[in-house]
Amino acid sequence: MGATEQPFITKYPTAVPAMGDGPLPVAPYISREFFEREREKVFKRAWLEVARAEDIPNPGDYRVVDIEVLGWSLILTRGEDGQLRGFHNICTHRGNKVAQQKAGNARGFTCGFHGWVFGNDGELKYMAGEEYFPPGTDRCKLGLKPVTLDTWNGFVFIHPQAEPAQTLREFLGGMADQLDPFPFDRCTRIARYEATPRANWKVVLDAFQEAFHAIMVHRASLPKSAAAAPNPSAALTSARFHGPHRSLSAWANPDYRPPEVGMIVGKYGPTFATAKDQFPGINPNRDENWWFDINVVFPNFFCDTGPGWYFTYNFWPISENRTRWTMDIYQLKAEHAGGLLAQEHTKILLRDAVLEDFSTLEATQQMMETGVLTHITISELEIALRHQMHIIDQWLAA
Amino acid sequence: MASGPMLPAQFADWEPYAATWCLATEHARREQRMHSTQAQLEQFYKAVKPRLDEAIQYLNDFPLDDMPQRERNLLNLALSLVEISVAVELFFNPWPLDAYPWQEFSVAY
Numbered sequence: 001m002g003a004t005e006q007p008f009i010t011k012y013p014t015a016v017p018a019m020g021d022g023p024l025p026v027a028p029y030i031s032r033e034f035f036e037r038e039r040e041k042v043f044k045r046a047w048l049e050v051a052r053a054e055d056i057p058n059p060g061d062y063r064v065v066d067i068e069v070l071g072w073s074l075i076l077t078r079g080e081d082g083q084l085r086g087f088h089n090i091c092t093h094r095g096n097k098v099a100q101q102k103a104g105n106a107r108g109f110t111c112g113f114h115g116w117v118f119g120n121d122g123e124l125k126y127m128a129g130e131e132y133f134p135p136g137t138d139r140c141k142l143g144l145k146p147v148t149l150d151t152w153n154g155f156v157f158i159h160p161q162a163e164p165a166q167t168l169r170e171f172l173g174g175m176a177d178q179l180d181p182f183p184f185d186r187c188t189r190i191a192r193y194e195a196t197p198r199a200n201w202k203v204v205l206d207a208f209q210e211a212f213h214a215i216m217v218h219r220a221s222l223p224k225s226a227a228a229a230p231n232p233s234a235a236l237t238s239a240r241f242h243g244p245h246r247s248l249s250a251w252a253n254p255d256y257r258p259p260e261v262g263m264i265v266g267k268y269g270p271t272f273a274t275a276k277d278q279f280p281g282i283n284p285n286r287d288e289n290w291w292f293d294i295n296v297v298f299p300n301f302f303c304d305t306g307p308g309w310y311f312t313y314n315f316w317p318i319s320e321n322r323t324r325w326t327m328d329i330y331q332l333k334a335e336h337a338g339g340l341l342a343q344e345h346t347k348i349l350l351r352d353a354v355l356e357d358f359s360t361l362e363a364t365q366q367m368m369e370t371g372v373l374t375h376i377t378i379s380e381l382e383i384a385l386r387h388q389m390h391i392i393d394q395w396l397a398a
Numbered sequence: 399m400a401s402g403p404m405l406p407a408q409f410a411d412w413e414p415y416a417a418t419w420c421l422a423t424e425h426a427r428r429e430q431r432m433h434s435t436q437a438q439l440e441q442f443y444k445a446v447k448p449r450l451d452e453a454i455q456y457l458n459d460f461p462l463d464d465m466p467q468r469e470r471n472l473l474n475l476a477l478s479l480v481e482i483s484v485a486v487e488l489f490f491n492p493w494p495l496d497a498y499p500w501q502e503f504s505v506a507y
Contacts, residue, residue, distance in 0.1 A: 191424065192506035195498065220488050220496070261483035264451050268458075337457035337473050344480045347424070351505075352484055358498030 008231040008251075010380065011238040013285050014174070019390040023375035028389065029200045030369045035320035041396045042299050043069045044160045047171045049301040049314060051076055051156040052189070052328075056084060060105040060120060064089055068324065069317045070160055074147055075099050075109070079121045084151065086158055087122050087144035098144070109144075118144050152176060153184045155303075174242030175297060182281025182305055187330035191347050194326045197358060199365040201300060201317040202388065204325055207357050208313060209296055209384035211236060211250045217360065221353045226291065228253040235381055237287035244298035244391040246384055249283060252291035258349075265345045268338025270308045279307035296384065298391055308332045309346060321365055327354065404471045409453060412475060415442055419478040420471040425505045427481040432492050432500055436485070443486045446479045 028034045050065045055076075062077035073089040075098070091098045091111040098109040098118060108119040117126035122144040130139065148159040150168040153176075157168050169176060197204060207213065211234040214226035227234035231251050240247040258266060282305045283290045292306040302313040309331040316324040329347055334340040367373075378386055404416040419442060421427045431439065446453075453476055460469050485492050493500050 190507070194504045194506070195502055197498070217496075220494060221484065223488075259483065259487035261447060261450065261480060261487065264447075265454070265480060267451075268454060334462060336462060337460070337476070338454045340462060340473070341454060341476055341480055344424075344477050345483075348481055348484055352489075352494050352497070355494050355497040355500060355503060358503070359496050361498070 008233070008235045010236045010383075011285060011287070012240070013238060014240045014242065016383075017241060017387065017390060019386050021386075023377050024386065024389050025375055026368050026371075026373050028392070029203055029365070030320065032320045035200075035317065037396050038317070038392065039069055041398070042392060043317070045165075045395065046299050047150075047157040047159050047164070047166075047168050048299075049155050049157050049297065049312075050074070053084060053151050053154045053156055054188075055103075056156075058105065060107055061103075062099065062106060062109075062120065063103045064099050064101070065158075067158075067316065072147075072160075073097060074158065075144070076149070076156060077120045079119075080107075081121070083121075084149065084156065085120075085122060086147040086149035086156075087118075088147060090145065091116055091118075092124065092142040092144065122146060153179065153182070155184075172242075172245070172297065174240070175245040175247065175295065178240070178242070178247060178284050179281055179295060179303065179305065182279075182310065183332075184310070184330075187310060187332055189328050189330050190343060191329040191351070192326065193351060193354070194324070195358065196318070196322065196324050197361045197365075198321055199323055199361040200321055200368075201315045201323040202392075203361055203365050203368070204323045205296075205300065205302075205313075205315045205388065206382075206385045207361060208302060209246075209248065209294060209388070210382045211248075211294075212379070212381040213357070213360075217356050218353055221349065221356055224253055225256045226250055226253065228255065233381060237290055238285040239383060240284065241387060244395075246296050246387050247284065248294040248296075248384055249285060249287050250291040250294065251287075252289050254289050258345075262345050262349070265338065265341040268336070269334065269340075269342030270306070270346075281305060282307060294384075296388070298388075309343070311350065321369070404468065405475070406456070406468045406472055408456070409449070409472055411449075412446060412472075415445060416471060416475060418442075420474045421478055422474055424477075424481070424507050427478045428500075428505055430478065431482045431485060434482075434492055436491060439482045439485050439492060443479065443482060446475070447483075450476060450479060 056063055056078050059078050059080045062075055065074045065076060075087045075089045078084050089097050089099050093116050094113055096111050096113040098111045108117055110117045115128040119125045124139050124142045127139050150157055152168055211226050214234045236248050237251045238249045282293055295303045300315040304311050311329040314326045318324055331343050334343055404420055405412055457473055
């Protein structure tokens with residue numbers, strides 16, 4: 001950009017919190033002590049997204065969810081009454097896991113140690129050796145230990161506390177208002193990817209909450225799609241702050257043309273490369289040359305939305321330098337083969353672009369751990385990183 | 399091994415690719431792509447891309463949920479073309495070069 005040129009302006013329809021403009025410390029990305037504080041003050045106090053309700057559609061269906069940062073194994077199960085419930089995967093007798101399979105359909109769970117049987121409503125239905133336990137041992141009080149669970153638009157969240165300070169809806173606040181019109185219930189999962197990079201969970205998360213990197217990281221997969229005159233640095237078109245959450249709209253170069261096969265299949269349905277703004281719940285600021293929305297639900301869940309598709313990321317900390325990352329892509333049901341091929345193009349381009357996103361993570365972590373840098377220098381293009389760290393600081397102080 | 403053509407008659411030209419590329423899952427298509435040479439990908443791309451649109455228009459007349467086997471094979475072959483198209487058009491290599499190792503990136507479906 002020449003000195004006389006006006007930079008591309010990002011719009012902020014919501015108030016921008018006072019977050020300062022200094023460099024961000026490196027310690028939160030490498031320190032075990034900081035990670036332990038995040039575990040206690042952030043992850044043990046936040047609503048955490050763990051599944052889609054349609055993963056557990058029928059009475060008896062269950063799915064085991066392991067949450068490393070809490071050290072928990074949970075059973076999400078739908079009871080005979082149709083109610084979705086969450087329980088710790090632990091037998092109340094001696095502590096063995098009661099569900100050994102990752103998923104299935106069962107009327108209940110039989111512990112493989114001594115045969116106690118729990119219903120999928122959590123009740124202890126059969127207590128082997130009951131007559132030998134001391135008087136006063138109450139079978140009714142020995143059901144599976146429940147976990148706080150709620151759903152929003154089919155997203156299943158758990159909360160580590162028995163009585164959270166906020167309901168899920170209160171916690172999501174303006175982010176929920178923004179996303180409510182999106183027809184999540186009409187979409188189905190078409191892909192799931194998983195990786196476990198050696199990097200702090202915020203190093204991984206930060207790689208996905210700005211578009212600036214597109215100029216370099218995605219120079220092969222998406223050349224000039226997010227960065228070109230008049231926006232050569234891939235500034236966001238708009239960004240919104242919803243309490244601890246944030247929503248970022250990426251700019252699309254209107255002159256970008258997808259590669260040939262993308263153009264052919266793009267005639268039959270929307271692709272990631274040819275997204276147009278005609279869909280409920282997206283492009284909340286009605287930006288021109290809008291591409292897609294990056295929606296970050298604090299602390300570790302993304303729900304990125306486009307016309308006819310959305311995809312989610314979960315960033316699960318394992319330790320201060322190991323993260324389990326999952327991506328799920330959901331789309332409206334394709335009407336015909338052409339629509340399916342357009343969806344496939346979206347998926348493949350996204351998947352390989354994410355492989356590029358991953359290229360920097362482990363090197364960044366390794367170099368941060370040298371201690372050579374004490375701080376990283378952050379631009380307005382990366383305002384989301386500043387917001388994430390600002391909110392973490394607030395939660396650690398509270 | 400079934401004998402006879404795998405694809406509808408009007409796409410008989412593509413029979414030499416059918417055994418390799420009529421793959422029903424993304425996982426299988428990605429594995430085949432990553433274990434192919436760039437020359438093999440380019441050959442497949444050059445053979446199929448010029449009539450991809452014709453194949454789509456042909457397939458659009460069949461219900462997605464209830465496709466006869468040869469049409470299903472043709473759709474799976476077209477899905478493979480989409481899978482490898484980014485290697486030919488963007489990366490000039492079977493997999494993105496400046497990227498995380500694809501082997502450590504699991505594909506569930």
